[in-house]
Amino acid sequence: MTRIYFNDVVTRDGFQIEPNFIPTEDKVRLIDAMSQCGFAKIEVTSFTSPKAIPMLRDAEEVMGKIHRVPGVEYTVLVPNLRGAERALESRADEFNLVMSTSETHNLANLRMTREKSFAGLAEVIKYVDGKTPINISLSTAFGCPMEGDVPQEVVEQFCQRFADLGVRGLTICDTTGMANPAQVTKMSESLQKKFPQLQLTMHFHNTRGMGLANVLAAVQSGIVRFDGSLGGLGGCPYAPGASGNISSEDAIHMLDAMGYDTGMNIPKLLDLARELPQIVGHSVPGQVAKAGRSCDLHPAPEYIHDLK
């Protein structure tokens, strides 16, 4: 049975665009509960400027208060050198560095050119100097909402440049839900051939309903690592109408039903997903938490006994 590894990004990528501050205690409680569900990795927070993302201004506090479970990796987003210092102090298990493969999206989102981003991240990698494993998340790898197509060659060039700097893993991000399964198959096969030494993770959004179809295409191609967000929270401010990351529990439910070993306690995971609307104050897109697992049975109506 193939083992699949999930990284839940709800408290970072998901919460980041929520309008109302989520109390530190709620974040810690949620992460501690997720740690009990079997996630391979949890993206806890971001060591970005508190002014840029006030929601994550409590990064140090959250990292200090969570109860770390052996076997779960606690990763954090690190945007720059200052973030790397803070992240090192917080003893995160992995640093996640982000840039876009589309020039326009990088300018719009990170307010600098791709080359400036690359140089900055290379500096961070040098500074960390192997003390903590580095993962690189490459945004808009399946298309940019402003530029359109991002050639696979461009994505692979950035993969190569980061591989040359000694990173442990690459996350290929469909930031605004533009990927289709044919494209995912092509990308997954090529990257695994070219970077067999790296941990390759796929990060899909369900913006246009293709999220789980893309997971299927990736897993058929041999990919075993996925990002997901509890409840399907998240999205991208530069993609109007976007409906967010794939729901971790919906993707895990599908792969489990197909016979993959997700390592997850699914009933616990669904209980947790069902608490999420109360934490964020609105309903969330994930569907299995609403409909129940496909193996959950319902009572038959009484009247059928008179029909037999």
Added chain:
Amino acid sequence: MTRIYFNDVVTRDGFQIEPNFIPTEDKVRLIDAMSQCGFAKIEVTSFTSPKAIPMLRDAEEVMGKIHRVPGVEYTVLVPNLRGAERALESRADEFNLVMSTSETHNLANLRMTREKSFAGLAEVIKYVDGKTPINISLSTAFGCPMEGDVPQEVVEQFCQRFADLGVRGLTICDTTGMANPAQVTKMSESLQKKFPQLQLTMHFHNTRGMGLANVLAAVQSGIVRFDGSLGGLGGCPYAPGASGNISSEDAIHMLDAMGYDTGMNIPKLLDLARELPQIVGHSVPGQVAKAGRSCDLHPAPEYIHDLK
């Protein structure tokens, strides 16, 4: 380029569980607009008892008023002999006969045993006597929300019995969204091998987010015919929490992006999907109508020009 054929069921399967009557004129206008979008087939209405489903009490009127476009098949649901008489008078292009492969679901939904249903439908087929092609929709073929697993052998036995009666096509229905892609692959491959002479259609629901992943699995296995519902309307009263049929436009958008020939005018289809909330008086699950196609571009923010 593989040609894919879509049958939209929104005005029958979708409208059937809407709480408020949709005026005949709205139904006719919607069907006429769908006829212009490139659907291979449209399930217009059901010749069931007006008392059982008041929403479709205007079946004759709708069939009489729609403007039939050459190349589009207009199919109708026929539950029994009385329905077949009415459907023959309406000059439908195809009769769609329905029963469940799960005994409990058939009792709950059709209020008779499967054997009684089969006998009744066999009578209808005999009565129609080749004047109109017959399609059989087999419900709960991927699982029953009350019984659980429905063995593939049971589904195939019903397929065989109907094939022996000379039907033209079979629709294999995941009535409450329990199917997973591994199961779909197995079913699709087996049925195509056993019934190469029949038109095989897959009918998926997106109850647990797996709808488009199941479409992908089916199309990879060689299936080229799908049911869908504009906006993703529909569902099943016996599956609490269920979120409805797959959205025709979301499935078509995915297959088109992958390079399949869907024969559809997608901008027209999305315009139509965007009118649906007004017709039914509430929002609908389809996502591409909200987010736009993956090839739709958005303007970059002004500030990026100062950053270069």
